[in-house]
Amino acid sequence: MNPAERVKQVPPSGIRRFFELAEEMDDIISLGVGEPDFSAPWAAREAAITSLEQGKTSYTANRGRRELRTKIATYADDRYGLEYDPDEEILVTAGASEAIDLAFRALVDPGDTVAVAQPGFVSYVPKAIFAGAEPLRVQTRRADEFRLTREVLEAHGAGDADVLMYCYPNNPTGATMTGEELSEVAEFAREHDLTVFSDEIYSELSYEHEHTSIATLPGMRERTVVINGFSKAFAMTGLRLGYALAPPETAQAMNRIHQYTMMSAPTTAQYAGIEALDSCADALAEMRSQYDRRRKLLLSRFEEMGLDCVRARGAFYAFPACPDDDAEQFAEELLHKERVAVVPGTAFGDGGAGHLRASYATGLADLKEALDRIERFI
Amino acid sequence: MNSREEVLGVLRENARQSVEDIARQTDMDPVEVERIIAELEDDEVLRGYKAVVDWDQLEHERVRAAVELNVTLDRETSYNDVAERIAKFPMVESLHLVSGDYDFLMEVEGASMSRVSTFISEKVAPVPEITQTVTHYVMESYKEQGIVFGDGEDDDRLSISP
Numbered sequence: 001m002n003p004a005e006r007v008k009q010v011p012p013s014g015i016r017r018f019f020e021l022a023e024e025m026d027d028i029i030s031l032g033v034g035e036p037d038f039s040a041p042w043a044a045r046e047a048a049i050t051s052l053e054q055g056k057t058s059y060t061a062n063r064g065r066r067e068l069r070t071k072i073a074t075y076a077d078d079r080y081g082l083e084y085d086p087d088e089e090i091l092v093t094a095g096a097s098e099a100i101d102l103a104f105r106a107l108v109d110p111g112d113t114v115a116v117a118q119p120g121f122v123s124y125v126p127k128a129i130f131a132g133a134e135p136l137r138v139q140t141r142r143a144d145e146f147r148l149t150r151e152v153l154e155a156h157g158a159g160d161a162d163v164l165m166y167c168y169p170n171n172p173t174g175a176t177m178t179g180e181e182l183s184e185v186a187e188f189a190r191e192h193d194l195t196v197f198s199d200e201i202y203s204e205l206s207y208e209h210e211h212t213s214i215a216t217l218p219g220m221r222e223r224t225v226v227i228n229g230f231s232k233a234f235a236m237t238g239l240r241l242g243y244a245l246a247p248p249e250t251a252q253a254m255n256r257i258h259q260y261t262m263m264s265a266p267t268t269a270q271y272a273g274i275e276a277l278d279s280c281a282d283a284l285a286e287m288r289s290q291y292d293r294r295r296k297l298l299l300s301r302f303e304e305m306g307l308d309c310v311r312a313r314g315a316f317y318a319f320p321a322c323p324d325d326d327a328e329q330f331a332e333e334l335l336h337k338e339r340v341a342v343v344p345g346t347a348f349g350d351g352g353a354g355h356l357r358a359s360y361a362t363g364l365a366d367l368k369e370a371l372d373r374i375e376r377f378i
Numbered sequence: 379m380n381s382r383e384e385v386l387g388v389l390r391e392n393a394r395q396s397v398e399d400i401a402r403q404t405d406m407d408p409v410e411v412e413r414i415i416a417e418l419e420d421d422e423v424l425r426g427y428k429a430v431v432d433w434d435q436l437e438h439e440r441v442r443a444a445v446e447l448n449v450t451l452d453r454e455t456s457y458n459d460v461a462e463r464i465a466k467f468p469m470v471e472s473l474h475l476v477s478g479d480y481d482f483l484m485e486v487e488g489a490s491m492s493r494v495s496t497f498i499s500e501k502v503a504p505v506p507e508i509t510q511t512v513t514h515y516v517m518e519s520y521k522e523q524g525i526v527f528g529d530g531e532d533d534d535r536l537s538i539s540p
Binding site for chain 1: 399
């Protein structure tokens with residue numbers, strides 16, 4: 001059997017080789033992890049357990065349990081001013097990852113161009129390719145603190161694209177965008193009739209200003225798919241629960257694919273999600289404040305040891321410039337000599353060259369130890 | 379959050395940190411952190427820094443008991459008067475006035491069960507206002523000051539993930 005052409009077009013994940021190196025070693029401290037170090041809040045886990053005890057192991061409605069969609073609608077409105085109808089405009093998915101894939105497959109035709117902001121999450125370009133689209137990599141600039149700007153969009157010819165895909169707060173740079181900064185992007189999208197896929201999975205982890213969704217800006221709701229989920233905010237990555245907010249026809253098109261491929265998001269996870277939105281706001285706030293303290297500690301230490309790092313304002317990543325030219329080699333040596341894992345920036349696109357992603361989703365004691373080792377190493 | 383609350387938050391999480399590390403976590407100057415801590419101590423907001431000990435992990439056992447106390451008051455005696463009198467005993471670890479079936483909830487800690495029993499019968503029960511004591515010896519501790527005892531949850535995340 002031969003893999004299909006579109007699969008051959010996508011190289012294996014750049015993070016893979018480094019992962020294998022790190023896995024072979026004992027007692028490393030990893031700042032290379034892209035998920036929370038917390039477990040899901042106990043109330044959410046207990047709700048999942050209870051649902052299992054009650055035998056809730058069937059499929060749910062394709063779009064997700066109505067109770068969950070209703071709670072998502074209330075949450076999105078209260079928290080971000082995103083008004084979406086739980087019956088027509090909200091689709092519960094197996095992680096935000098599925099929602100992104102559905103958006104691509106539902107809205108992109110073969111040959112369409114998808115502008116993908118980079119450095120960015122590793123899966124956007126492959127997903128665009130799997131959907132038959134041409135990816136256009138738009139490299140944000142360090143000088144702009146890795147924010148998406150009109151200038152950068154124009155310089156890359158993103159106006160000719162059909163879709164713009166980005167994620168703020170950003171993995172891997174920790175960059176965030178304010179409403180004002182986003183309005184420049186919104187204006188560009190309207191002018192060039194772009195559809196926007198806005199991955200807002202880290203929306204709860206914006207430390208210096210309130211998160212704004214581009215869909216709340218004038219004329220954007222009808223051209224935006226908002227993607228979010230429970231993984232990062234509620235530390236539920238393994239439960240696979242996400243959702244998309246989109247106008248009715250788009251949500252319907254995405255659901256068409258979802259109903260034939262996934263049927264419904266994991267039922268147990270949906271019960272956990274209902275409880276998370278119901279009662280876990282305090283747990284979320286506590287996790288956020290711990291990330292925030294670690295973030296400040298990390299940025300201060302980087303500054304003190306002379307690592308040049310753009311101020312990380314969101315998610316749980318910082319993206320310092322590598323003191324050596326070759327970030328991959330630097331990361332490898334750091335791993336071997338000091339047993340600290342960080343991820344070379346190129347894993348997140350060419351624009352990440354010369355940088356390292358350091359995740360602070362690691363307990364404070366380990367984080368301090370890792371920083372001591374990095375300082376010693378450089 | 380104001381800076382006092384921020385410093386308190388960090389200390390409540392882990393009080394055994396250098397002033398420099400607290401400063402880094404709160405985006406403050408170490409001198410400022412030092413000043414705030416001194417102020418919190420002066421204002422008697424910060425009353426102390428103590429270790430959370432899982433005694434089960436040690437050879438010598440400590441005996442702890444939760445004791446319910448009922449009191450009768452008169453015109454001259456208030457809850458505060460009774461509380462002050464009891465709280466002065468070093469064996470009393472904590473003392474709270476509570477709602478419900480009894481008046482005070484007192485936690486006592488001692489080297490042996492007989493020490494604790496003797497203390498309650500000879501020092502606490504004879505206090506004139508105290509009409510009844512009910513002693514519950516602690517058999518096992520599972521969580522203390524927000525810290526769950528036991529093996530904890532392993533970090534089984536992949537060491538590198540996107």
